[in-house]
Structures are given as C-alpha cells and as structure tokens.
Amino acid sequence: MKLHHYLYIFLTLLFSCCSFAQDITVHDPVMIKQKDTYYIYCTGQGISVFSSKDLKNWKSEPQIFQEKPLWIDAIVPNFDNHIWAPDISFHNNTYYLYYSVSAFAKNTSAIALATNTTLNPKDPAYKWIDHGIVIQSIPNRDLWNAIDPNLTFDENNTPWLAFGSFWEGLKMVKLNPDLNAIAQPQEWHTIAKRKRTFELPDADPGDGALEAPFLFKKNDYYYLFLSWDLCCRGEKSTYKVVVGRSKTITGPYVDKNGKLLTEGGGTLLIQGDNNWYGAGHNSTYTFDGKDYIIFHAYDAQQNGRPVLQIKQLQWDAALWPML
Numbered sequence: 001m002k003l004h005h006y007l008y009i010f011l012t013l014l015f016s017c018c019s020f021a022q023d024i025t026v027h028d029p030v031m032i033k034q035k036d037t038y039y040i041y042c043t044g045q046g047i048s049v050f051s052s053k054d055l056k057n058w059k060s061e062p063q064i065f066q067e068k069p070l071w072i073d074a075i076v077p078n079f080d081n082h083i084w085a086p087d088i089s090f091h092n093n094t095y096y097l098y099y100s101v102s103a104f105a106k107n108t109s110a111i112a113l114a115t116n117t118t119l120n121p122k123d124p125a126y127k128w129i130d131h132g133i134v135i136q137s138i139p140n141r142d143l144w145n146a147i148d149p150n151l152t153f154d155e156n157n158t159p160w161l162a163f164g165s166f167w168e169g170l171k172m173v174k175l176n177p178d179l180n181a182i183a184q185p186q187e188w189h190t191i192a193k194r195k196r197t198f199e200l201p202d203a204d205p206g207d208g209a210l211e212a213p214f215l216f217k218k219n220d221y222y223y224l225f226l227s228w229d230l231c232c233r234g235e236k237s238t239y240k241v242v243v244g245r246s247k248t249i250t251g252p253y254v255d256k257n258g259k260l261l262t263e264g265g266g267t268l269l270i271q272g273d274n275n276w277y278g279a280g281h282n283s284t285y286t287f288d289g290k291d292y293i294i295f296h297a298y299d300a301q302q303n304g305r306p307v308l309q310i311k312q313l314q315w316d317a318a319l320w321p322m323l
Contacts, residue, residue, distance in 0.1 A: 024058045026308045028085040030283040034119045041086040085148045100147035107145040110136040143168040152215040154249040165211035169193030189250040192261040216284040219319040221245040224253045227280035234304030237278025242266030
C-alpha cells in the first residue's frame with residue numbers, strides 16, 4: 001500500500017511538471033509570445049483574446065473586432081460576429097492573424113486576414129487592419145471548407161496555408177509573398193482525408209470527420225496534427241488529436257504505421273476520457289527551448305465547459321510526439 005501511495009505521488013508530480021492548470025473558456029486556441037507575454041487567440045465574439053506572463057494565470061483582453069468586418073454579410077448572411085478558429089504568426093515584423101467565418105454545418109465559409117505590428121493593446125501602435133478574404137468556399141462549387149487556417153513556411157521560406165474541415169479533406173495552398181492571397185499559378189494539395197460511409201445522411205459527417213490542421217517543423221520533419229471526429233457538443237464531443245509526418249511540406253504525410261493520412265491514417269496523440277471530453281483542435285509551439293501543445297477539452301466537472309489545456313510535448317526515440 002505504501003509503495004502504491006508513493007507511486008501515486010510520483011506520477012502526480014510528473015504529470016504536473018508537464019502540464020499547466022487552466023480555467024479559461026476557450027475553443028480552438030492558438031498562442032504566440034511577444035517579449036515576456038503570451039497571447040491566446042480563440043473562437044469567440046470578434047475573436048477572443050487572453051494574455052499571461054506564466055502560461056498559468058490568464059486575463060481577458062479586448063476582442064479583435066468590436067464590430068464584424070462589413071464584407072462578411074455578403075459571404076455569410078446574418079453573421080453574428082462569432083468568429084472561428086484563428087491562427088497567429090509573426091513574419092517580417094508583422095503579426096498575421098487568419099480567421100474563419102462560416103455558416104455552421106455548411107461550407108459557406110471564408111478565411112480572412114488581419115495584421116498588426118504589436119499584440120499589446122496598451123501600445124499606441126496597436127491597431128488591427130483587416131485585409132478581407134484570402135480563400136472562400138462556396139456550396140455546390142467546392143468540395144472543401146474554408147475554415148481552420150494554419151500558416152506555415154517551407155525550407156525555402158515559401159508560405160503555405162493549411163485548412164479544412166470534413167468534406168473532401170484537409171487542403172494546403174501556396175500563398176503569395178504578401179500572405180494575403182493565393183499564389184498564381186495556383187498550387188493545391190490534399191494533405192489528409194478520411195473515407196466516409198456512403199450510407200450516412202448528407203448532414204452527418206460520421207466516420208469522415210476531420211479538421212483543424214496544424215503544421216510543426218522539427219527533427220527534419222513536418223508534423224501534421226489534426227482533429228478527428230466531432231467537437232462543440234459538450235459532454236457528447238468525441239474530438240481527438242492524431243498526427244502524421246512528412247519530409248516535405250506538401251506531403252505525403254504518413255502515420256507511425258506508414259499509412260497515408262490521405263487514406264485515413266493518423267497516429268493517436270490525445271483523446272478525451274471520463275474527466276475531459278472531446279480533447280482537440282490543437283496548436284503546437286516551441287517557447288524557450290520547450291515544445292508545447294495546446295488544445296481545448298470539455299470539463300466533465302463543469303457540465304462540459306470547454307477549457308484551455310497546455311501540455312509539454314515530448315519525443316520518442318523514433319522522433320514521434322508524445323505526452
């Protein structure tokens with residue numbers, strides 16, 4: 001019994017050293033650090049923002065858009081300014097914030113871009129400039145969904161935008177050097193896909209559900225993280241995070257068993273349990289020499305409230321990520 005007691009204490013301390021307790025409500029969090037401050041951007045009214053000095057204690061900051069950009073109503077009628085799944089990057093002394101607007105359960109969607117030179121709302125230079133649509137998906141024209149963007153750069157510093165949800169899988173498209181439009185001539189790639197049971201009703205993604213691609217370069221590989229199954233259902237959420245990798249940014253991506261992610265492959269990394277439902281929609285970063293994965297999960301003790309999770313990411317001998 002005493003041995004079990006000490007083992008429990010050891011495992012508790014081990015888990016605590018690699019995790020950060022959080023209690024802020026988030027969906028689809030992304031993070032960046034400016035000077036000594038971390039900023040989180042996530043789904044919410046006008047894009048929700050939080051800041052922290054230590055990754056533990058977070059305070060709310062002003063939302064990005066107090067009023068919805070005027071162009072949105074022409075794309076998504078009666079849009080209520082609840083903006084989805086942003087992505088934040090720093091490039092050429094500018095912060096690039098991609099974001100999604102969509103009609104739920106439809107691919108009536110667009111990915112747009114806003115920029116700023118600082119993330120600190122108290123800085124006199126703080127001002128988000130909206131550049132409008134980068135990519136748009138239209139029902140009955142496109143078999144993909146323009147949401148869940150993630151910007152990344154290849155070894156030649158060429159910008160690529162990964163995105164997608166359900167339909168015919170996750171896509172990647174080359175951007176122009178200004179990062180505000182698709183490069184010409186266009187270059188598109190499918191980077192992940194799941195086969196959907198044909199007999200399902202059109203409104204049911206079923207076993208074909210995947211979304212939220214996020215690229216992370218490490219160990220001479222591009223790692224593609226993505227979420228399988230369903231979010232946004234509180235205690236009934238079934239989200240989970242899987243991963244594949246490739247030597248080239250456009251793929252092909254394979255899982256630990258060598259299965260292509262375009263053929264339903266994916267190595268399970270994060271899955272919910274009886275305490276935390278539907279863990280998913282991750283982003284991955286290196287801060288101060290340590291790798292972190294952040295995501296949301298629904299807290300069973302709080303009636304399925306979506307809560308921020310931050311875990312330190314480790315790597316096994318074969319250079320695959322693990323918690």
